[in-house]
Amino acid sequence: MGVLKVRVDVEKCIGAGHCVLRAPRVFDQRDDGIVILLDDSPVRELREAVHKAADLCPSQAITIEEIP
Amino acid sequence: MTLDVPAPRFPFRRVDPLQPPSQYARARATQPIVPVSLWNGRRAWLVTRYDDVRSVVTDARFSGEFANPDFPSVTEARVVVDKTERAFVGMDNPRHDHYRRMFTKEFSTRRMIALRPKMAAIANRLIDELMAQPQPADLVATLAVPFPSLVMCDLVGSPYEDHRFIIECAAGRHGLLQTPAQAAQKARELADYFMRLIRRKEEAPADDLVSRVIEEHVRPGNLSREDFAEIGAMILRAGHDTTTNMIGLGTLILLNHPEQAAALRDEPELVPGAVEELLRYVSPVQFSPRRVAMEDVAIGDVVIRKGEGVFALNPAANRDPSAFPDPDRFDVRRDASHHVAFGFGIHQCLGQILARMELQVVFPLLFQRLPNLRVAATEGEIRFKDDMQIYGVHNLPVAW
Numbered sequence: 001m002g003v004l005k006v007r008v009d010v011e012k013c014i015g016a017g018h019c020v021l022r023a024p025r026v027f028d029q030r031d032d033g034i035v036i037l038l039d040d041s042p043v044r045e046l047r048e049a050v051h052k053a054a055d056l057c058p059s060q061a062i063t064i065e066e067i068p
Numbered sequence: 069m070t071l072d073v074p075a076p077r078f079p080f081r082r083v084d085p086l087q088p089p090s091q092y093a094r095a096r097a098t099q100p101i102v103p104v105s106l107w108n109g110r111r112a113w114l115v116t117r118y119d120d121v122r123s124v125v126t127d128a129r130f131s132g133e134f135a136n137p138d139f140p141s142v143t144e145a146r147v148v149v150d151k152t153e154r155a156f157v158g159m160d161n162p163r164h165d166h167y168r169r170m171f172t173k174e175f176s177t178r179r180m181i182a183l184r185p186k187m188a189a190i191a192n193r194l195i196d197e198l199m200a201q202p203q204p205a206d207l208v209a210t211l212a213v214p215f216p217s218l219v220m221c222d223l224v225g226s227p228y229e230d231h232r233f234i235i236e237c238a239a240g241r242h243g244l245l246q247t248p249a250q251a252a253q254k255a256r257e258l259a260d261y262f263m264r265l266i267r268r269k270e271e272a273p274a275d276d277l278v279s280r281v282i283e284e285h286v287r288p289g290n291l292s293r294e295d296f297a298e299i300g301a302m303i304l305r306a307g308h309d310t311t312t313n314m315i316g317l318g319t320l321i322l323l324n325h326p327e328q329a330a331a332l333r334d335e336p337e338l339v340p341g342a343v344e345e346l347l348r349y350v351s352p353v354q355f356s357p358r359r360v361a362m363e364d365v366a367i368g369d370v371v372i373r374k375g376e377g378v379f380a381l382n383p384a385a386n387r388d389p390s391a392f393p394d395p396d397r398f399d400v401r402r403d404a405s406h407h408v409a410f411g412f413g414i415h416q417c418l419g420q421i422l423a424r425m426e427l428q429v430v431f432p433l434l435f436q437r438l439p440n441l442r443v444a445a446t447e448g449e450i451r452f453k454d455d456m457q458i459y460g461v462h463n464l465p466v467a468w
Contacts, residue, residue, distance in 0.1 A: 014165065014414050015172030017180075017421045033172025056406060058416035060126065 004047055005065040008037045012061035019053040019062060026050055027062075035061060075111055078104035078379070079142050079244075079355060085452040086321065087396065088351070092116050092384035101370045104379075112140040112377035113370070116384035118391035118408070120367060124380045125413035130359035132415055134158030138360045140377025142244065142457060145251035149241055152255060154298035157415060164414055167299065170285045171418060174223075174277050180421040183219070187429040190218045195437050204444035204465040208316045212464070215430055216311035219422075224304065225276025226265055231308065234258065238305040242457045255301070262300035266293050277303075303419070311423050313352040313453070313460025315430060320450070320464055321349060321398060322431070323443050328400045333435035342400035343427045348407035349398050351383035354459045357411045382408045438468040 006026065015033030019026070023046055028036040042050055054062040080089035095102040096116040103111050115121050124130055133139065134150035135158065141147045150158060156167035173179075191211075198210040217231035226234070240246060240254030265278055266286070273279035278300065285291040322329040332342045359378045364371055372378060386407045387395040410417035417423070435441060443450075444467035451462040 014168060014416070015176065016416050017175075017177035020177040021421070021424075029172075029176045029178065031173060032169065033174075033176045034169070052405070058412050059414050 002066055002068040004042055004044070004050060005067055006037060006040050006042060006050060007063045007065070008035045009061045009063075010034050012059045014059045014061075016058050018056040018058075022053040022056065023049040027053060075103040075105045078106060078112065078114065082452075082454065085450075085454075086317075086324075088354075088383040088387060092381065093387065096384060096388060101368055101372075106140060106377070107142065107144055110140070110377070112379060113372050114384070115367075115378060115380045116388070118385040118388035121380040121382065121385035121408055122412050124359060124367070124378060125357050125411065125415070127365070128160075129362050129365050130378060131160050131362050132158065132164075132357070132359055133160050136360050138375040138377065140358050140360065140379065142355050145243070145246050145248045146457070148248040148252045149255045152252065153302075154295060155302035156299065157302055161414060167291075167295070168414075168418065170281065170291055171299065171303070174280070175418055175422055177421050180425045183223070183422070184425055184429055186222065187215075187219055187426055188433065190222075191215055191430045191433050192437075194218075195433060199438070199468070203467040205467075207319055207464040207466045208312070208461060209463070211430070211434070212312045212315035212319070213308075215315065216426055217308050219426055220304065220307035223277055223422075224265075224300070224307075225269060225274055225278045226304065230261070233261065234304050235308050235312075237261070237301075238309045239456070241305065242309060243455060244457060245455050258301040258304065259297045262304065263293065263297040265300070266296060306417070307419055307422070309458050310352055311426050313458055314346065314350055314423070314427055316461040316464050317350050317352065317459070318346040318427070318431065319434065319441075319466075320443065320461060321346065322435070323441065323466075325398055325400075328398070329435050329441075332400055332431060333439065336432065338400055339428050339432055340424075341403065341405070343424055343431070344407060345398065345400050345402060345404040346427065346431075347409040348386045348392065348404040350459070351386050351407075351409045352459045353409070353411070353457075354381075354383050355379060355457055356382060357413070357415060382411060441466055441468045 013035045020029055026039045026042045028038055030036050054064050080091045082089050100117040102114050104114055106112050115124050134153045139150055141150055156164045194211050194215055198205055221228045237254045237258035241251050269278045269282055286296055331338055357380050361372045361374050361376050363374050389395050410420040445465040453460045
C-alpha cells in the first residue's frame with residue numbers, strides 16, 4: 001500500500017464538518033468554520049477515515065490521491 | 069416508458085406510517101426516475117436511487133433557486149413561502165456560499181461538541197419533569213418539543229417563552245393543509261419576530277448567535293438586518309421542527325426494537341452510529357431536496373426538460389439497497405453515515421452537527437433513566453404527521 005495525499009478546496013468548503021468528526025487528526029475548521037488540513041499525508045491507519053470524510057463531504061471539497 | 073399513462077399525484081400517502089410510501093421502492097426497482105403530477109397539474113420527477121440523488125443535487129444544471137417560477141412544490145401554500153424566502157436555502161452559488169459562510173462558524177463541529185454538557189443538563193431536567201408526570205405521559209410535549217427548543221433558544225439568544233410562537237410559525241409554514249395566505253402570514257410573523265430580536269440584541273448584546281452575527285456581519289455592513297431576519301427565521305424554524313420529529317419518531321422506532329434500544333443504552337460506542345441509522349430510517353425532511361432543470365438533462369433513460377421540477381427524495385435514497393443492504397431493516401449496528409437525511413451538496417443542513425449532538429445526547433439519557441420506557445397508546449392514538457411536510461408524530465403516549 002502506498003502513500004495518501006490529501007487536498008482540500010477551501011473555496012468549495014461549506015463548513016458542514018463531517019471531516020472533523022471523521023478524522024479530527026487530519027481535518028479541523030478555521031474560526032469561520034472552513035476546513036483546515038492538519039496533515040496532508042496521513043498515516044495508513046487513517047486511510048479509511050479520510051476516505052469516509054471525502055465521501056461524506058457534501059460540497060466535494062476533499063480529494064485524495066493514492067500514490068503507489 | 070409510456071407517457072400516455074397520467075402521472076400519479078404527488079405526494080403519496082403512506083400505507084405503513086413507519087415506512088416511506090411504497091411507490092418509492094417500486095419506482096427504484098423499475099423506473100427510478102419517475103414522473104408525477106403536482107397540485108397545479110405540472111409534471112415533476114421523483115429521483116429515487118441513492119447515486120442519482122447525490123448526482124442531481126451536485127449538478128449545476130439543476131438549480132435550487134426557490135424564486136425560479138418553475139421551482140416545484142408540494143402545495144400552493146409552499147409556492148408562496150418559497151417566493152418570499154430570502155435565506156440562502158433558496159439560492160444557488162455564488163450567493164449561497166456568500167451568506168452561508170457568515171453562519172458556518174456558529175455551527176462548527178467543535179462548537180457543537182462543546183455544547184454537549186449543556187444539552188445533557190437540559191435533557192436531564194426535562195426527563196425529571198417527565199418522570200414527575202402521571203402515566204401515560206406524552207413524550208412529544210414533554211421532551212421532543214422542549215429539548216431542541218431550549219437548546220436552540222440558548223444558542224440563538226431568543227427567550228424560551230417565545231418557543232411556542234416559533235413552533236406555531238414553523239408548523240403554519242410547513243403544513244400541507246393551510247392556505248397560501250396563512251403560510252405567508254406565519255412566515256412573515258417569524259421574520260418580524262427575528263427582526264425585533266436583532267433590535268433587542270443591538271441594544272443589549274449577549275453571548276449568543278444573534279449578538280455575534282450583528283457584531284461580525286451586520287455592523288460592518290456585510291449583512292442587512294432584513295436579510296439576517298430572514299436567515300434567522302429559517303434557523304429558528306429548522307432548529308425546532310426537525311429534531312423534535314427525530315426524537316418523537318426515533319423513540320417510537322427504538323421502542324419497537326427493544327433489544328436495539330437496550331444496546332444503545334448499554335453500549336455508548338454504538339450511539340453515534342445509532343443516530344445515523346435513525347436519521348436514515350426516519351428521514352423526516354421527506355420532500356427534499358428540490359431542484360429545477362436549467363437545461364434538458366438526460367439521466368438514465370429519461371430526459372428531464374428545462375423548467376421541469378425534480379424531487380431528489382432523501383427518504384427514497386436512504387432505502388436504496390445498493391447503498392444500504394436490506395434497507396428496510398432497522399439496525400443500529402450498521403454503518404448508515406452516508407445517508408442523505410440532511411440532504412447533500414451545498415445545501416446540506418447547516419445545523420446537522422447540532423442535530424447529531426442533540427440526538428446523541430438525548431436518546432441514551434432517555435433509555436438509561438427510563439429503562440422500562442414503553443409505548444402506552446391505544447390503537448390509532450398515535451397521530452402521525454400526514455398533514456406536515458416534515459414527518460414525525462404529533463404525540464407519543466409513553467409509560468415507564
